[in-house]
Amino acid sequence: MNLTRRQWLQASGSFAAALAIGSRTTNAAELRPLRFGVGLKAMSATVINTVIGEVLGYNKEEGFTLKALALGGNSNVQVAVDRGDVDIGIGVPSFGLPLLAKGNWAGALNYYEYTYPYKWDVAVKPGSSIASYAELKGKRIGVSDFAATEYPVTRNVLKTLGLDPDRDVKWIAVGNGVPAGVALERDSIDALAYYDTGFGQIEAAGIKLEFLPRPKQLPLIGGQFLMARKEMFANDRKLLIGFGRSVCKASQFILANPAAGAKAFLDMYPGAAPKGRSGEEAVKAILQTISRRIRLYNPPYPGAKMGSINPQEFKTEAEMNGLEIRNFSPFYTNDLIDPINDFDAQKVRAQAAAFKT
Numbered sequence: 001m002n003l004t005r006r007q008w009l010q011a012s013g014s015f016a017a018a019l020a021i022g023s024r025t026t027n028a029a030e031l032r033p034l035r036f037g038v039g040l041k042a043m044s045a046t047v048i049n050t051v052i053g054e055v056l057g058y059n060k061e062e063g064f065t066l067k068a069l070a071l072g073g074n075s076n077v078q079v080a081v082d083r084g085d086v087d088i089g090i091g092v093p094s095f096g097l098p099l100l101a102k103g104n105w106a107g108a109l110n111y112y113e114y115t116y117p118y119k120w121d122v123a124v125k126p127g128s129s130i131a132s133y134a135e136l137k138g139k140r141i142g143v144s145d146f147a148a149t150e151y152p153v154t155r156n157v158l159k160t161l162g163l164d165p166d167r168d169v170k171w172i173a174v175g176n177g178v179p180a181g182v183a184l185e186r187d188s189i190d191a192l193a194y195y196d197t198g199f200g201q202i203e204a205a206g207i208k209l210e211f212l213p214r215p216k217q218l219p220l221i222g223g224q225f226l227m228a229r230k231e232m233f234a235n236d237r238k239l240l241i242g243f244g245r246s247v248c249k250a251s252q253f254i255l256a257n258p259a260a261g262a263k264a265f266l267d268m269y270p271g272a273a274p275k276g277r278s279g280e281e282a283v284k285a286i287l288q289t290i291s292r293r294i295r296l297y298n299p300p301y302p303g304a305k306m307g308s309i310n311p312q313e314f315k316t317e318a319e320m321n322g323l324e325i326r327n328f329s330p331f332y333t334n335d336l337i338d339p340i341n342d343f344d345a346q347k348v349r350a351q352a353a354a355f356k357t
Contacts, residue, residue: 114226309337
């Protein structure tokens with residue numbers, strides 16, 4: 001993996017800061033701490049199904065307590081996983097596949113897909129003259145950050161429509177969440193490319209959006225994964241299965257009772273509540289944020305188990321980016337999916353139904 005000294009220092013600094021802050025939950029002395037790296041600047045409901053197992057008791061059942069660390073970006077998470085600074089991190093193919101193609105993949109494995117494609121859209125102001133993706137030619141498109149997933153994914157979609165993402169549009173980084181919506185509202189950009197939960201945050205702030213119709217035959221790319229170093233599959237298999245099962249249970253819980261999932265997240269991260277909102281209003285705001293995301297917890301492939309990985313997603317994304325990769329087996333595994341799904345899903349749904357919000 002080729003990284004500059006500056007990138008290594010940034011990643012190390014992000015890790016140290018996140019380790020100092022952590023979540024608001026209390027670590028039980030008898031439980032093993034599990035360090036989990038996410039590519040966010042601050043914890044948000046984007047990763048709700050990966051973290052609420054802590055307050056729902058799923059992590060304790062598996063013998064660990066979660067220390068979720070917001071490391072600032074996907075590259076920082078990759079560095080932290082490769083160095084062993086975190087046990088498990090969120091893996092994104094848009095960052096990992098180019099490393100694999102260059103022979104710089106350090107040997108981590110993606111082993112559970114916690115969010116499936118496709119979660120990105122392009123929005124414009126109500127009344128905009130832009131009515132389709134094809135009409136983005138010559139326009140200013142905002143993204144939250146050039147290290148965020150919506151940037152490479154939207155570029156790929158424009159390519160499928162015959163547009164040159166480098167020459168035909170202008171990309172502008174506008175920040176995360178509400179600031180991105182404000183940039184659109186104030187005409188600093190013509191359109192905003194973003195992901196489902198990000199748009200939910202903007203709408204929860206009262207900013208109106210119109211979504212461009214998605215092009216036909218969108219590529220099934222851009223899933224997000226749990227990722228760990230290869231040696232953990234031999235030495236810490238139980239921990240990897242335990243965390244995967246916790247995420248799987250949490251996903252089932254949220255699908256059964258989204259409001260309960262939102263309340264559990266706010267119990268864990270009360271600082272994520274919008275300022276000046278009552279408890280009920282805060283739950284509604286989180287619900288609006290995650291309403292599109294929770295549809296993507298189940299795989300879009302008939303008969304597939306939750307969390308299972310379809311390597312065709314990697315092949316499609318590699319082809320779209322001109323990456324020559326003959327063998328994807330060093331990049332992922334489905335070996336843990338069966339034991340991860342070995343639990344009583346009906347019991348989880350019953351717990352969700354009984355959860356007080």
